Amino acid sequence: MTRLQDLTITDVRKGLLERKFSAFELAKYFFDYIAKRDKEIGAYLSLSKDEAFQQASKIDVHLAEGGELEPLAGVPIALKDNLLTEGEICTAGSKILENHISSYDASVVEKLRKQGAVILGKTNLDEFAMGSSTENSAFGPTKNPRDQERVPGGSSGGSAAAVADGLAVAALGSDTGGSIRQPAGFCGVVGLKPTYGRVSRFGLMAMASSLDQIGPIAKTVEDAEILFNAIKGKDKYDSTSFDIERESELKFEDLSGLTIGLPKEYFNPEIPGEIRDKGELEPEVKKAIEETVAALKTLKINFKEVSLPHTKYALPCYYIIMPAEVSTNLARFDGIRYGREKATDGRRQGLRDIYFDTRGKGFGEEAKRRIILGTFVLSSGYYDAYYKKAQKVRRLIKKDFENVFASGVDMLLAPTSPTLPFKLGERADDPISMYMADILTIPANLAGVPAISIPARKAGLPVGFQLIGKWNEEGRLLGLGKFYERVHETL
């Protein structure tokens, strides 16, 4: 008998249709399991039981009356706590928003609810999605369910840990430089960062608006696909969102004509001296990826070594562009809107005091670091040397992808992270070594291409591999992912 916490989205649908359980029973089971288990993992920041039970009951009634089931009917889903849900607290992992109540649903949340999803609660993250370990949350770290001495990755670490441990059937995260894929890789689940613009960002707390994308974290590629299809599409409230005419696909007979590029820069990252050891590929990661390639070769797929020569500049480029956008986006947290820090000495506060008190006490160290760094690269005298230069390098990085895809390569395969999940505390005090964790995921965000992380092995600490596709070709990435899972299952 399958434990209910191991169910996939597809299983839930089947179980409901076969009357093996009701949506209400399922929701109840998950909340009980969370109450028992999440003390150890720390995946959730808040739960929304009332809403969840209401939604579940609605689905049970609908089903009893002979109604059709929506694609996500009764599916217990977790949301990263930077996605707004009306009337509920949304902290973004920051003290500055400890008591902030969202005034509306994010567009993706609205879509999930309409399709019957039962939203269990909000998951932990690095403050404002800034980090790669979820240690950076003002509310304490989340642990990796596969080894509780290790980090779950980040910043969507709570969502990835929840799915990996069965505390939710699937979840949503956000990915600015790897924040869906890296934790998915670290926790042994699937995570998709869609093409920039395919999913509306309305109601996602902005970190770096030209890089952020919302995407699914799930147990299987099929589930990730169901969730992606549920949230994608143009939204009038996000002018960068769009529809595409037809979703791409990959059939079994397409496999022998498929060429996958292995970008050499991703297997041997070039990093300046003193920080090199934090970004180099660990032998175990390398081995797992080689086994993945070998498994895919049994499907008669062609592999080819390729080069994206500007890859080594992606990390410094990202650490200019992202903080620049962070410094502007986080300017809105000023103590006037979204909660205020009260003066402790009883003095009457002027506007200036409110700004400094609220931001000084409310933001954590990494948020402050990035705001100041962003202010620096945008300031007069440095703008051309840093920000504008980075924007130009960003174009060259994008051009690398255009060139490689124009050369007959259909998609790229690479490790998701250079290392295995690291130990809690190991990198917490050294920002640059933390930044290195995203060295292989950042280029896709800069270029805006879709990328999916899929577990490369079942035993031992998780290793993820990523497939990086052409713009708008999520369908092909997911298609190949599904074939891989089938092969992997039989190995």
Add this chain to the structure above:
Amino acid sequence: MLDKKTLQRLAELSRIKIDGRKEEKFLGDFGKIIGYFEELKKVDTENVEPMSGGAELMNVSRKDDLDDELIGRGKAGFPEEQKGFLRIPGVFE
């Protein structure tokens, strides 16, 4: 390249208070991060247009209609309202 004075100036511009004891740590970290930025100087970007967004799409526009729902959502983020206006502390003391 980033000294204490510049850091204090940037903190002032960002409306952030930095704990005096943390200044040294901040400066050390910034030194390393900005040092890493110097890598970009090696890239030839002559005649390269800056890329300014995540996607390079056509401009999207819609009619500039009053959207009461949206206004309501925006206002809900403010703590105080008076006669249809948002109330904030005085700018001038």
